[in-house]
Amino acid sequence: MGARHQPIVILGAGVAGLAASIDTQAPVYEAADRIGGVAAADHVDGFAFDRGIHVLQSWDERVLGMLADAAVPLRTHKRRAYIYSHGVYTPYPFQVNTAGLPLGLRARCLRDYLLRDRNLEPQNYEQWMYKHIGRGFAETFLIPYSEKFWTVHPRDMTFEWTNNRVPHPSAWQVLRGALWSKRTAVGSNATFLYPEGPGGYDGFVDAVAHRAGPVQLGQRATHVDTARRRVCFNDGHDLGYDTLISSIPLPDLIGICTEVPPEVEAAAARLRANSIMVVNIGVQRADLGPYHWVHFPESDVCFFRISYPANFSDDVCPPGCASISAEVSFSASRPLPREGLVDRVIADLVRVGALRADDRIVATHTHEIRYAYCIYDKHRREAVRIIRDWLKRVDIEPTGRYGLWCYFWSHEAMLAGRRAGARAVGALQSPT
Ligand SMILES: Cc1cc2nc3c(=O)[nH]c(=O)nc-3n(C[C@H](O)[C@H](O)[C@H](O)COP(=O)(O)OP(=O)(O)OC[C@H]3O[C@@H](n4cnc5c(N)ncnc54)[C@H](O)[C@@H]3O)c2cc1C
Structure with missing residues (x-):
């Protein structure tokens, strides 16, 4: 054991790293000069700007209880989301609200929806769209939007992440939306919560930080000696650990680890x-x-x-x-x-x-x-498995959206952090 040692050390003070510290009270080392990571808000000239739109879409007691505990008030909103396409603002989601669109386009979307091949065994996200919403909706909205958003074509993506991220309207909702209704609200965020107060989404971050252990800001992990179980920081100090909980992005973590097997390096290089x-x-x-x-x-x-x-x-x-x-x-x-x-x-x-x-x-x-x-492409699943298997062998517990390399919302990243903390405590308590 070196001069300084902590049983559990946590990297990254986004909501996952902070949450990992709630039950462990382990120290959190954060590269930035503030907490919150992607869920934080920037405060500029009296404005609070979230880092991209952030809304809370969870009614889980563990999540709401934590916000109540920290006395963060929430306001409930009925989603007012739209799509701007063909010069028209159409309520989201497109496939149940086409009534305002040009007639020809509406007719094509509806025909293709009704004639879609429901028995198709999709091999990628593009085919998944054809199966579930038909070619018209896919080619008019979801393919161009996905390509713009993900920066890769849906045919190069898997669909394992879609679940409640892409709305699944009923046939009746689609039909009604094309004929007269302009307001069919479906999808997991049709109603959502948002913190009250001047902090914007920082309210959520503050609630997670409320019961977390000590956070050291401006401490970027620069080197992880996986053989000696030591992590080194940008100011030159280093620290021994039994378990390292890491919420920093997986490719960056592998980039600073020593003795990385070639197959793990190759897997990290495939993550996009x-x-x-x-x-x-x-x-x-x-x-x-x-x-x-x-x-x-x-x-x-x-x-x-x-x-x-x-x-x-x-x-x-x-x-x-x-x-x-x-x-x-x-x-x-x-x-x-x-x-x-x-x-x-x-x-x-x-x-x-x-x-x-x-x-x-x-x-x-x-x-x-x-x-x-x-990005959920064909390499992701196997690459993540290879990396996680190795991290486990060297007592590194990855967590959070970028540590687990997945599509977590903020409350899911937070809950993953808590699970990582519980596992680290369990590992300490189990006889070796
Ligand atoms: C554009 C956008 C919109 C989103 N919208 C929503 C939404 O509407 N609702 C919702 O619930 N979720 C939303 N999310 C998801 C949500 O932001 C994330 O799930 C959550 O914030 C991830 O938290 P995390 O702690 O896992 O990662 P991060 O927030 O990335 O935290 C990781 C931390 O590690 C630090 N770090 C990095 N490298 C090092 C290092 N070497 N040493 C020490 N520290 C380091 C970083 O500075 C960062 O603070 C959105 C995400 C994005 C990108």
């Missing part, structure tokens, strides 16, 4: 994620419209989604102001032209009617999420 640039615009106009968020499948608009923070909470914009958060997706296979991005976003916001040309912009801010959504 998209990145998102969040472009935040503060405007001197209190009412920018009724929406919570809008999706943009068409390629001539640079963002895939915008959200309206003032419609989530009264406290996230200065008086008389509102804001829009635009999300632009990119990756190695589809790089982001950064020059003039904020101006391009503003121009597109004006073009789609979200801003007026004479709106007074009072704040702009960008935040880059390098690892945003882990």
